[in-house]
Amino acid sequence: MISLENLSCQGLINDTNLSLEATCNLQTQQEIWPLLFQGLGVLATLAAVLVALHQARIARKSAVEANEVVIKQQNNMRLRQASRVVAWIANDPKTGNSHVHVENGSDDPIYNVVVGDDQIPGQQVVEYQIIRAGERVDVGLVSDPCAYKQGTEMVVFIKFDDPLGHVYIRDPRNDAGLYEYGRCLD
Numbered sequence: 001m002i003s004l005e006n007l008s009c010q011g012l013i014n015d016t017n018l019s020l021e022a023t024c025n026l027q028t029q030q031e032i033w034p035l036l037f038q039g040l041g042v043l044a045t046l047a048a049v050l051v052a053l054h055q056a057r058i059a060r061k062s063a064v065e066a067n068e069v070v071i072k073q074q075n076n077m078r079l080r081q082a083s084r085v086v087a088w089i090a091n092d093p094k095t096g097n098s099h100v101h102v103e104n105g106s107d108d109p110i111y112n113v114v115v116g117d118d119q120i121p122g123q124q125v126v127e128y129q130i131i132r133a134g135e136r137v138d139v140g141l142v143s144d145p146c147a148y149k150q151g152t153e154m155v156v157f158i159k160f161d162d163p164l165g166h167v168y169i170r171d172p173r174n175d176a177g178l179y180e181y182g183r184c185l186d
Contacts, residue, residue, distance in 0.1 A: 081106040082168045083178050087115055087139075087156035100124075100139035100156050104131045110160040115139050117157035117171070131160075 084105035089098050104110050113128040116139070126139045159169045159181070167181040 078162060078164065078166060079178070079180065081108055082160075082162055082166075082180070085110055085158065085160060085168070085170075087158040087170070089156060100126075101136060102128075102131060102139055102156075102158065103136040104133055107133050108163050109133055110162060112159075112161045114159040115156060
């Protein structure tokens with residue numbers, strides 16, 4: 001296609017013969033090369049922008065995946081720390097009485113600790129504001145010594161918050177596993 005910008009024409013009308021002479025010249029190749037290079041530059045710029053957008057999308061996807069891995073590792077670390085908090089009943093060999101013990105074997109203190117459940121025979125409810133990391137607490141005598149049989153393990157109900165406010169519960173009525181109850185909203 002020839003545009004009018006690239007076409008220059010001259011004309012002459014002869015009255016005697018009623019003839020029309022027209023001379024038209026296209027621009028030379030030397031004048032077209034700059035336009036061709038300009039078009040190629042536009043295409044190269046467009047290609048570079050598309051490549052940059054694609055790389056940005058890949059980088060964003062990688063960042064999201066890396067963030068998910070970090071969150072999963074943090075959750076696993078929190079659960080590992082929480083699983084090191086235990087409560088059990090032990091027999092005192094000196095007195096023959098059964099005592100409830102709580103040990104915080106984690107690296108962090110635990111807060112709002114509730115030990116025992118009055119719905120479980122032999123367990124009384126005792127609350128502590130904080131049990132420090134590595135601390136072992138003798139909660140006290142079992143309220144119903146008949147509920148505890150010598151030589152058997154009895155898991156004690158315990159509920160506590162970790163330093164980030166996540167609430168954990170270990171309930172003997174639910175296979176004594178440790179469950180994250182949720183996040184404390186206080």
